[in-house]
Amino acid sequence: MLEYYTKYLDYNMSDKVIFSGVQPSGEIHIGNYLGAITQFVNYQADYKSIFSIVDLHAITVWQDPGALKNSTREVLAIFLASGLDESKNIIFNQSQVPEHTQLAWILSCTARVGWLNRMTQFKDKAGKNRENASIGLYTYPVLMAADILLYSASHVPVGEDQKQHLELARDIAHKFNTDYNENCFILPEPLMNKSTTRIMSLRDGSNKMSKSDISEYSRILMTDSNDQISLKIKKAKTDSLKMPDTLKGAETRLEINNLLNIYSACGLIDKEEVISKYASREISLFKKDLTEVIIKTVEPISIKTNLLLKDETYLDKVLREGASKARVIADKTIRNIYDKIGMISK
């Protein structure tokens, strides 16, 4: 057993290590899948990879306890159904590794109030009722920095909405290193899928597809049935023109551009090729084919997810084992950081 762990402990600062997280705060949509999860799957062979279902992040807004447990298992099932290998990667839910919150406290003494005040996601999520938002929602990016820095992650695959949080993680790491005159933390780099880094809502091409959008027609879920996918694409907002015939032409039409990005990513076809295939044709024809391409991507994952969800014992075992592997690394980091900042520990 120890030998197995050493494999994970064995990396040093020059290794390429990935960390990323997904919140179990709602159902996973095709934006999460194309923007983040496909990257996890593609990079798992080349990086030491650690993926967390970040349940402590989810409770920054109230969650029904039963639903949170179900969503945590569902995110794990989607990870596995999408092709993440639990024997090669570390996969766990955040709350089983208490070192995340330990490091978050230390880093909250490094991060500056002015830095957090600039976070646009807090402003969006808290809205007009900022005084009533939880303190957790405000300090959330510090916990996110702790998630990443705990494992000396060199790279973080995410969608564009997390870029600012990642820059903050770099600022915190840099200040900590300067304050303690040590190179304790490496500065993580984001990894983004160019065309899918921001999948937009199907109802409004100027808003990103989001778990919290009130309209269920704004997103395709990774557990949607074929009929639901078909209906959502039929209802997806577009203009009444014909399909564009150039990339430039596509880019001026938000909704069509978004659907072309989804087609290209799901069908693994270059966007230019998709544009030339449908150039000047009816949008309805494109939508019909798009539905098929999406179903081809989502259906196998959804079938596998539903099968995995029947075996809670197995899913909980994957999380438990992932957490014990993660804790070996996390504990080492915390001991090192405690020592550097002057804490006496075991």
Ligand code: TYM
């Ligand atoms: P979350 O749970 O909101 O989203 C999970 C991942 O999906 C990406 N994403 C999208 N990508 C493209 N288009 C979209 N419409 C879209 N919506 C979401 C997100 O960018 C993310 O990569 N704070 C993070 C979770 C987190 C984390 C971390 C990530 C906690 N700790 C450490 C990386 C490293 C979040 O709320 O993601």
